[in-house]
Structures are given as C-alpha cells and as structure tokens.
Amino acid sequence: MATAINWPTSIKNPVYPLSEGSEDGVIRSQFENGVEQTRRRFTRQRKDYTLKWTRMSATDKSTFDTFYDTTTAAGSLSFNWTHPITNVTKEYRFVAPPRRDAIDYNWYYVDCQIREV
DSSP: OOOOOBOOTTSOOOOSSOEEEEOOOEEEEEOTTSOEEEEESOSSOOEEEEEEEEEEEHHHHHHHHHIIIIITTTTTSOEEEEOTTTOOEEEEEESSOOEEEEEETTEEEEEEEEEEO
C-alpha cells in the first residue's frame, strides 16, 4: 500500500450483497473467416466492488462526501479500504462519482464503485 489515505472508519460497512466483479482482461480480435484471436490485456486481474448503503445517516453521508470530494480530490487519489468479509486491506480508487439519493429526512441511499489499484 503506497497511500496514506484510509477509508473513514466511522462510516458503517456497506449492506449485503457486496457486489464483486473483475475488469475484462481479454483483448479479442475477430477475423473475416470467423476465427477469433485472444490474448491477456493485463498481467494482473483487478477486482471491482460496488458498495451500497440503503440507509446512510446524514452524519455518515457528510463524512463520505468530505472523503470523496476533499480527501480523495473527487476520486482522483487512491485510498486504503479493508474488505468487510476478508479483512484484507488493499489500495483502491473510485471508478466513477458516487450516487447519493435522499430517501427520507436525514437518510440517504449511497452507492459507489471502487477498483483495486
């Protein structure tokens, strides 16, 4: 881990199911005769996680907003995140801006996608 930025521990863990995916690590080339040639795109397969909070408090949302907007400079800086099931900490980066929806007074639905660096 090369970064000193850590995911805020005050934010509760995301809800389950915790969605996990991988980048498409294959380059495919189609030829006129119908043959397809493939090769690896990367030497390492990075994992993506979609984190969801179906009922995040206004306090946690404020912490999350500060973390995203200021600490990670709108997602441009990487951070350390600990997987809630495996307890393994790795370096991640936001894939896209998070979604934040007000669902009730002082309660929010928040989701974001992060990827291993």
